[in-house]
Amino acid sequence: MNTADIAGVVAAEQGLDKAAAKRVIDATLKAITDAAIKGEEVSLPGFGKFKVQDRPAREGRNPATGATLTIAASRKVSFTPAKALKDSLNG
Numbered sequence: 001m002n003t004a005d006i007a008g009v010v011a012a013e014q015g016l017d018k019a020a021a022k023r024v025i026d027a028t029l030k031a032i033t034d035a036a037i038k039g040e041e042v043s044l045p046g047f048g049k050f051k052v053q054d055r056p057a058r059e060g061r062n063p064a065t066g067a068t069l070t071i072a073a074s075r076k077v078s079f080t081p082a083k084a085l086k087d088s089l090n091g
Contacts, residue, residue, distance in 0.1 A: 003029075036077050048081040 007022035042050040
């Protein structure tokens with residue numbers, strides 16, 4: 001499922017045209033992205049939480065040569081599903 005598919009479902013359920021639904025979805029995703037850039041947690045009750053986690057620099061190995069290399073520090077977004085979502089997936 002992609003953004004266009006989700007926009008089609010939202011449009012059908014809410015009586016909107018697809019273009020308006022896509023604009024709403026794009027704005028929602030932009031708000032989540034902007035919050036993540038700021039390091040804020042985004043909580044969607046009944047769905048889950050998006051959190052930014054810092055990954056420190058670490059040593060790794062090149063699998064082809066076996067040489068050690070340094071993997072740079074980075075930030076990642078993790079998603080933790082809400083209990084309601086887990087329950088609906090597992091019946």
